Amino acid sequence: MADLLSRVVEAHGGLDRWKNLSTLTARITYGGPFWEFKGHADFVGDDLVEASLQAERSIHRQQATGRTVVLDRAADRVTVTGRDGEVLADLREPRATFDGYTPETPWNLGQLAYFRSYATWHYLVEPYIFTWPGVEAHEVAPWTENGETWRVLSVTFPPSLHTHNTTQLYYYDDSGLLRRMDYQPDVNGRTPVAHYIRAHEVIDGIPVATKRHIHPRNEDGTPDLSWIPITVDLSEITIS
Numbered sequence: 001m002a003d004l005l006s007r008v009v010e011a012h013g014g015l016d017r018w019k020n021l022s023t024l025t026a027r028i029t030y031g032g033p034f035w036e037f038k039g040h041a042d043f044v045g046d047d048l049v050e051a052s053l054q055a056e057r058s059i060h061r062q063q064a065t066g067r068t069v070v071l072d073r074a075a076d077r078v079t080v081t082g083r084d085g086e087v088l089a090d091l092r093e094p095r096a097t098f099d100g101y102t103p104e105t106p107w108n109l110g111q112l113a114y115f116r117s118y119a120t121w122h123y124l125v126e127p128y129i130f131t132w133p134g135v136e137a138h139e140v141a142p143w144t145e146n147g148e149t150w151r152v153l154s155v156t157f158p159p160s161l162h163t164h165n166t167t168q169l170y171y172y173d174d175s176g177l178l179r180r181m182d183y184q185p186d187v188n189g190r191t192p193v194a195h196y197i198r199a200h201e202v203i204d205g206i207p208v209a210t211k212r213h214i215h216p217r218n219e220d221g222t223p224d225l226s227w228i229p230i231t232v233d234l235s236e237i238t239i240s
Contacts, residue, residue: 011176071117134158
């Protein structure tokens with residue numbers, strides 16, 4: 001592994017530790033105006049999330065609505081069921097359904113469930129996922145912000161993994177903790193995003209980002225801090 005990637009993985013418990021883990025669970029509180037803008041204000045609130053750490057698969061149980069969302073990348077499918085088990089959405093090959101979409105395009109239930117599921121799964125499995133077959137990571141020029149200089153890892157994902165876009169940037173402080181990530185979601189018209197980690201909690205020796213603020217990103221790479229379309233807060237975390 002590259003020097004920066006090795007340092008980051010070690011700061012998060014080490015590769016051997018991650019290879020022997022199976023599941024991360026958490027209560028995740030989603031906020032911000034993005035969900036209502038896309039047509040689903042009821043996506044604001046708490047999900048009980050169970051994420052596989054060895055495959056792109058997750059289960060979200062929405063506390064307010066009683067809905068269950070299952071993402072299964074191997075089957076290329078996302079399903080949403082109601083409190084009584086009725087199927088509310090069953091989206092096969094979900095990525096293809098966003099072709100031609102712009103940032104203003106509303107999403108159906110299955111599409112929003114897919115977006116939230118794949119994005120959250122990646123956040124929970126990083127940086128371990130950077131070591132998976134087909135993933136390429138290398139260090140690029142550092143970035144200075146508010147008097148701090150962060151080392152930057154450029155990560156390119158293979159088509160087998162669904163994420164926001166093929167190549168993303170990850171900014172790390174001197175301790176190897178993630179402070180920011182940059183991407184431009186293909187499903188949302190490739191709107192540039194600066195995604196900040198505002199807090200971490202150490203769970204069984206592994207630091208987990210517990211407070212995330214997602215901002216628009218300006219052309220010069222600086223964040224637009226005037227508003228926060230999405231917030232993601234984690235609590236009640238377990239890793240097994």
